[in-house]
Amino acid sequence: SSATDTIRATLFPGDGIGPEIAESVKQVFRTAEVPIEWEEHYVGDQVDPRTQSFLTWESLESVRRNRVGLKGPMATPIGKGHRSLNLTLRKELNLYANVRPCYSLPGYKTRYDDVNLITIRENTEGEYSGLEHQVVRGVVESLKIITRQASLRVAEYAFHYAKTHGRERVSAIHKANIMQKTDGLFLKCCREVAEKYPEITYEEVVIDNCCMMLVKNPALFDVLVMPNLYGDIISDLCAGLIGGLGLTPSCNIGEGGIALAEAVHGSAPDIAGKVMKNMANPTALLLSSVSMLRHLNLHDKADRIQEAILSTIAEGKYRTADLGGTSTTTDFTKAICDHL
Amino acid sequence: SSATDTIRATLFPGDGIGPEIAESVKQVFRTAEVPIEWEEHYVGDQVDPRTQSFLTWESLESVRRNRVGLKGPMATPIGKGHRSLNLTLRKELNLYANVRPCYSLPGYKTRYDDVNLITIRENTEGEYSGLEHQVVRGVVESLKIITRQASLRVAEYAFHYAKTHGRERVSAIHKANIMQKTDGLFLKCCREVAEKYPEITYEEVVIDNCCMMLVKNPALFDVLVMPNLYGDIISDLCAGLIGGLGLTPSCNIGEGGIALAEAVHGSAPDIAGKVMKNMANPTALLLSSVSMLRHLNLHDKADRIQEAILSTIAEGKYRTADLGGTSTTTDFTKAICDHL
Ligand SMILES: CC(C)[C@H](C(=O)O)[C@@H](O)C(=O)O
Ligand SMILES: CC(C)[C@H](C(=O)O)[C@@H](O)C(=O)O
Numbered sequence: 001s002s003a004t005d006t007i008r009a010t011l012f013p014g015d016g017i018g019p020e021i022a023e024s025v026k027q028v029f030r031t032a033e034v035p036i037e038w039e040e041h042y043v044g045d046q047v048d049p050r051t052q053s054f055l056t057w058e059s060l061e062s063v064r065r066n067r068v069g070l071k072g073p074m075a076t077p078i079g080k081g082h083r084s085l086n087l088t089l090r091k092e093l094n095l096y097a098n099v100r101p102c103y104s105l106p107g108y109k110t111r112y113d114d115v116n117l118i119t120i121r122e123n124t125e126g127e128y129s130g131l132e133h134q135v136v137r138g139v140v141e142s143l144k145i146i147t148r149q150a151s152l153r154v155a156e157y158a159f160h161y162a163k164t165h166g167r168e169r170v171s172a173i174h175k176a177n178i179m180q181k182t183d184g185l186f187l188k189c190c191r192e193v194a195e196k197y198p199e200i201t202y203e204e205v206v207i208d209n210c211c212m213m214l215v216k217n218p219a220l221f222d223v224l225v226m227p228n229l230y231g232d233i234i235s236d237l238c239a240g241l242i243g244g245l246g247l248t249p250s251c252n253i254g255e256g257g258i259a260l261a262e263a264v265h266g267s268a269p270d271i272a273g274k275v276m277k278n279m280a281n282p283t284a285l286l287l288s289s290v291s292m293l294r295h296l297n298l299h300d301k302a303d304r305i306q307e308a309i310l311s312t313i314a315e316g317k318y319r320t321a322d323l324g325g326t327s328t329t330t331d332f333t334k335a336i337c338d339h340l
Numbered sequence: 341s342s343a344t345d346t347i348r349a350t351l352f353p354g355d356g357i358g359p360e361i362a363e364s365v366k367q368v369f370r371t372a373e374v375p376i377e378w379e380e381h382y383v384g385d386q387v388d389p390r391t392q393s394f395l396t397w398e399s400l401e402s403v404r405r406n407r408v409g410l411k412g413p414m415a416t417p418i419g420k421g422h423r424s425l426n427l428t429l430r431k432e433l434n435l436y437a438n439v440r441p442c443y444s445l446p447g448y449k450t451r452y453d454d455v456n457l458i459t460i461r462e463n464t465e466g467e468y469s470g471l472e473h474q475v476v477r478g479v480v481e482s483l484k485i486i487t488r489q490a491s492l493r494v495a496e497y498a499f500h501y502a503k504t505h506g507r508e509r510v511s512a513i514h515k516a517n518i519m520q521k522t523d524g525l526f527l528k529c530c531r532e533v534a535e536k537y538p539e540i541t542y543e544e545v546v547i548d549n550c551c552m553m554l555v556k557n558p559a560l561f562d563v564l565v566m567p568n569l570y571g572d573i574i575s576d577l578c579a580g581l582i583g584g585l586g587l588t589p590s591c592n593i594g595e596g597g598i599a600l601a602e603a604v605h606g607s608a609p610d611i612a613g614k615v616m617k618n619m620a621n622p623t624a625l626l627l628s629s630v631s632m633l634r635h636l637n638l639h640d641k642a643d644r645i646q647e648a649i650l651s652t653i654a655e656g657k658y659r660t661a662d663l664g665g666t667s668t669t670t671d672f673t674k675a676i677c678d679h680l
Contacts, residue, residue, distance in 0.1 A: 142519045
């Protein structure tokens with residue numbers, strides 16, 4: 001493919017095991033001849049005053065320019081005077097929806113073999129407003145903010161996603177029986193959008209009941225859309241159903257068509273680097289890179305890579321330690337490349 | 341036993357299937373010769389101005405006087421100008437802790453056979469403050485309130501419960517990485533109480549991670565204590581692990597030693613009364629009545645009744661429709677009585 005076909009994408013390898021699993025993605029993309037050129041950015045070692053965090057201004061500019069990126073785990077350094085890396089990315093890039101496809105992996109046994117759902121989380125407001133204060137000694141309050149704009153935006157994304165991905169149902173998850181105004185507004189916005197998509201079934205499920213139904217029978221759900229905190233909780237619950245965060249891809253969608261795919265697991269400093277290196281499971285980042293390719297409409301490449309990852313896991317010969325195997329990151333990656 | 345040994349307890353049969361399952365409890369208690377005399381109170385058919393709800397003032401007075409009660413499902417009538425029945429009870433009786441033992445039922449198969457945990461939910465504040473308002477058009481906020489007093493009170497209850505019930509660990513569930521002040525205060529209170537119980541292991545688990553761990557391996561948990569909304573979510577999730585709300589007991593603890601045991605499932609109007617009567621599963625209310633007996637230190641009676649319920653379910657000959665059987669409520673109840 002000619003140079004003009006090449007797409008530039010930002011890569012944040014992240015910390016801990018991040019660089020090892022990012023290397024795995026780079027190798028798989030090379031093997032599959034994905035026409036992507038990475039612009040790599042590492043987390044800085046001092047606070048950048050323009051971002052008020054350890055993220056460099058250049059790295060944010062890179063995502064803004066490329067409109068597409070991939071991000072490994074980032075542990076926020078401890079200390080005062082700076083913002084969480086993950087929250088800074090969401091805020092600065094206005095990443096309003098976190099999308100997580102969650103399906104049972106063929107051949108990797110958990111208690112569930114019938115999971116096939118998508119969680120779509122509002123990613124900018126709700127309980128994450130950061131507005132908290134002490135009212136009097138011993139009494140503190142925090143504000144949950146729900147806006148019409150952000151609720152419509154994420155609802156629109158969810159219904160559009162359902163329609164374009166052959167999904168049949170959108171469930172809005174809420175606690176409007178208690179938070180009638182905030183979650184009530186969220187539901188009102190979902191209903192408005194639902195009317196524009198008569199071909200998609202719309203339902204509303206209270207979060208406590210939703211969690212009970214998910215653990216009893218996850219096949220009841222298709223696409224779930226919800227405010228920030230419920231999305232945080234339910235997307236991790238769903239990841240647990242299929243084996244954990246090491247296996248689940250995630251993609252953040254921002255205003256203006258930005259997509260930042262992301263492995264949402266931790267940076268596992270204990271198995272990164274010197275003594276225990278080359279042990280990490282790159283699956284979540286690899287599947288996130290597949291989400292990124294789909295966002296770019298590179299579906300052929302996405303299908304091939306996804307198929308190679310799933311087959312390698314299904315065969316079971318090469319699995320990393322977290323899945324009960326003994327393969328190194330590089331062996332597992334090589335097995336995927338051999339499948340391509 | 342002589343009349344002076346008799347304990348008076350309030351009984352709210354509730355609506356829908358409530359009276360049918362309450363009848364089951366009364367029959368089991370008679371058969372087991374439990375020295376309890378019920379004071380029955382039904383939900384009124386008009387708003388009582390003294391309670392601002394359909395609950396009668398007399399019924400609340402009855403619980404306050406007896407300090408112990410059992411409650412079936414209550415559906416709040418739709419309409420304005422009155423408060424939710426469940427929330428009114430919590431508020432008026434200051435029911436500060438909701439305690440739910442959750443264990444796999446021998447012989448009743450779900451995807452999990454290793455659940456044995458207790459959820460303890462703060463029941464009076466947090467996201468349930470009822471304080472919400474519109475800031476400007478399209479922007480609403482709700483207040484989450486955490487107080488030192490309520491947090492210490494529920495933490496104290498949880499550690500005391502762990503100690504007196506042979507439990508080894510208390511996990512405080514939170515999202516203090518985001519809500520540093522509110523959930524931070526909750527954790528601070530838990531830590532203070534933990535110091536008084538050096539024999540109990542104390543840990544803190546972020547709610548998203550907790551839900552993932554619960555669905556992967558619930559055996560990791562023992563006693564969980566948490567703010568109101570997390571408790572609402574996690575207690576239902578845990579109920580799902582063992583088969584649903586129809587099987588899980590619950591008990592509310594109030595200031596001054598009040599205990600109101602409660603079946604937390606719905607009133608299932610579709611299978612109550614005329615056409616489809618006598619189909620409801622009374623297990624949750626029966627096991628809740630066992631919790632009530634334990635609270636009264638009637639452990640012999642509690643053990644015998646619990647044993648009879650669990651054996652009947654384990655044998656599998658008499659099961660109600662929700663558990664895949666064909667027994668009526670009265671058949672199932674009779675089978676339990678035969679066990680006694
Ligand atoms: C680390 C934490 C702040 C973050 C969140 O709560 O959003 C994480 O749980 C996630 O889901 O990305
Ligand atoms: C019905 C609802 C208001 C209630 C709650 O949220 O507390 C219920 O879910 C419960 O757990 O008792």
